[in-house]
Amino acid sequence: MILRLPFLSMHLPARAITVSLCLVSLLVVALLSALHLGAYPLNISQIGQAVLGHAEGIQRMIVLDHRLPRILTAIGAGAAFGLAGSMFQTMLRNPLASPDVIGFSAGASCGALLAMILTGGFVLFGALIGGVVTALVVIGLAWKDGLHPYRLILVGIGASLTLSAGADLLMTKLDALTAAEMAKWLVGSLNARNWADVQLIWVGLAVLLPLSLWLQFPLTRLAMADDIANGLGVALSSMRLAITATAVALVALAVSVAGPLPFVAFVSGPISRRLVRQGKPALLQAAIVGALVTLLADMAARSVPLVHLPTGVFTAIIGAPVLMWLLLVQFKKGTL
Amino acid sequence: MTQLCRLSARDISVSFGKTPVLKELHTDIPDGKLTVIVGPNACGKSTLLRSLARLQPVNKGQVVLDGKAIHKQNSRSVARRLAILPQMPTAPEGLLVRDLVIRGRTPHQSALKQWSHEDATAVETALEQTGMAHNAGRPLEALSGGQRQRAWIAMALAQDTDILLLDEPTTYLDLPHQIELLTLVQKLNRETGRTVAMVLHDINLAARFADHIIALKDGRVHRAGSPAEVITEANMDSVFALPCTVIADPVHGSPHVIPA
Ligand SMILES: Nc1ncnc2c1ncn2[C@@H]1O[C@H](COP(=O)(O)OP(=O)(O)O)[C@@H](O)[C@H]1O
Numbered sequence A: 001m002i003l004r005l006p007f008l009s010m011h012l013p014a015r016a017i018t019v020s021l022c023l024v025s026l027l028v029v030a031l032l033s034a035l036h037l038g039a040y041p042l043n044i045s046q047i048g049q050a051v052l053g054h055a056e057g058i059q060r061m062i063v064l065d066h067r068l069p070r071i072l073t074a075i076g077a078g079a080a081f082g083l084a085g086s087m088f089q090t091m092l093r094n095p096l097a098s099p100d101v102i103g104f105s106a107g108a109s110c111g112a113l114l115a116m117i118l119t120g121g122f123v124l125f126g127a128l129i130g131g132v133v134t135a136l137v138v139i140g141l142a143w144k145d146g147l148h149p150y151r152l153i154l155v156g157i158g159a160s161l162t163l164s165a166g167a168d169l170l171m172t173k174l175d176a177l178t179a180a181e182m183a184k185w186l187v188g189s190l191n192a193r194n195w196a197d198v199q200l201i202w203v204g205l206a207v208l209l210p211l212s213l214w215l216q217f218p219l220t221r222l223a224m225a226d227d228i229a230n231g232l233g234v235a236l237s238s239m240r241l242a243i244t245a246t247a248v249a250l251v252a253l254a255v256s257v258a259g260p261l262p263f264v265a266f267v268s269g270p271i272s273r274r275l276v277r278q279g280k281p282a283l284l285q286a287a288i289v290g291a292l293v294t295l296l297a298d299m300a301a302r303s304v305p306l307v308h309l310p311t312g313v314f315t316a317i318i319g320a321p322v323l324m325w326l327l328l329v330q331f332k333k334g335t336l
Numbered sequence B: 001m002t003q004l005c006r007l008s009a010r011d012i013s014v015s016f017g018k019t020p021v022l023k024e025l026h027t028d029i030p031d032g033k034l035t036v037i038v039g040p041n042a043c044g045k046s047t048l049l050r051s052l053a054r055l056q057p058v059n060k061g062q063v064v065l066d067g068k069a070i071h072k073q074n075s076r077s078v079a080r081r082l083a084i085l086p087q088m089p090t091a092p093e094g095l096l097v098r099d100l101v102i103r104g105r106t107p108h109q110s111a112l113k114q115w116s117h118e119d120a121t122a123v124e125t126a127l128e129q130t131g132m133a134h135n136a137g138r139p140l141e142a143l144s145g146g147q148r149q150r151a152w153i154a155m156a157l158a159q160d161t162d163i164l165l166l167d168e169p170t171t172y173l174d175l176p177h178q179i180e181l182l183t184l185v186q187k188l189n190r191e192t193g194r195t196v197a198m199v200l201h202d203i204n205l206a207a208r209f210a211d212h213i214i215a216l217k218d219g220r221v222h223r224a225g226s227p228a229e230v231i232t233e234a235n236m237d238s239v240f241a242l243p244c245t246v247i248a249d250p251v252h253g254s255p256h257v258i259p260a
């Protein structure tokens, strides 16, 4: 299918449209079930009334103050992770090169933690600085006549472990209660999200999602070899810089509302690519997959009674097998 | 007589680390002709082609396209005039031939204007010219070596440039496919008037298809001119250290090298 408007013209492959519609429907179903899920029983019409602002008391409180902000944060953070992961994987031409595997998420959370300890706030700012610095250091260390996959992965995993240890050290500066809360956040938690979080992630997405989709054009060309992208007239350095900046901002944003949820950024790209096919990055679809994975993991976390397991435990359960599988595939193909 | 040359290398030097690869190399790519660059392995053929296409920064001298230093020109504007197909290009897994060819339209497109009528025409024409129209819907890795090479050439053609640079487009092809591909390139050169410059490792094929041959040795142009001028016993000996007899190809009349 071809879209042709005065200001916009592009190919819209039928398969990409179908996949997007299916994913959105799944997300809507998941959202409704997530609103329904919980110890306090509410039926659909009660939920509907609450969402529309027609409910009072406990009903209103549960839906509007607890469940809805948590769900919307999960969707927003998941989408941001999915976008960022897919952008890095495509640009670095390696499915292992996602921000949660190679330490960018850990860097962002360290930065956020540090900002929290030093100033008692500025979490997003700290996460941004932490993410940017880590990205520069990791890519810088891994660079030698280009970016070699295994060097990037090794340096990245090293950075990730070092930063996690760093975060643990920082935690000793906190009092026990805050430390306990922060420990959960460091695994990736969506517990007790409020409307400020929702606002932060969605305002961020409102800016960064269109920007990412605009960058998809050069990104698609960067996925080919450097000489080819260059020969086609793509400005390599400036486009790489723009893509890195956007993706790091997305990670920082997501980390500051949900913690470094492991593997969401990592699984979304490969899943959406396989759904859409045709060897193209599918950023929009990756965002929806990220949102869906995060929401489902959070529902799993919420349905374990009594203990409050952090959401990150469940995204890891989903993501770790995918990581092992991809490592095996790359190892067999000899591309690692 | 001086020939018209939109593209030329003016005393360019390129080194990797401390190793000099091109040494004040000076050469012109004649307009509308089919030029072939030959030379022994690792003598700098690819480096020259990449420099001519502004992919390789030069340490000294300059590559001039349309009267201006190519490295100082806007890359996108260069890409509308000059297309290059690097040696052994790679594409993401699963990419369809048609999508690859569409990528060739990049310098004519933008993020918001990704599909004009000219894009559609250029892509269909490129697929037709290379005989890839019936393979357009197949992923690249499902094709044979020869078909894949044609798909890449179709991409470069869709770019719709006056100048086309190809680096060893016949690598990994068997002889019939090499001939087929070079015949195609020659036909494109003759029919559309495109300037073509390509690297080939087979001297006899170079002699048969080229209008102009540039023989490189040790990062310098050893000899440049018509096949008859360049493909001589003396030159083969000095460039390739190959003792040989050169006869006239009984069928095509071009010089033919018979190694001793
Ligand atoms: N990116 C690079 N980094 C370092 N050395 C290179 C690079 N590209 C080419 N070379 C070296 O430059 C020399 C010429 O290479 P090249 O131009 O590819 O030769 P040819 O195409 O004639 O075989 C070779 O010795 C090669 O090893």
Ligand SMILES: [Mg+2]
Pocket (backbone or CB within 6 Å): B045, B046, B047, B087, B168
């Ligand atoms: Mg070469």
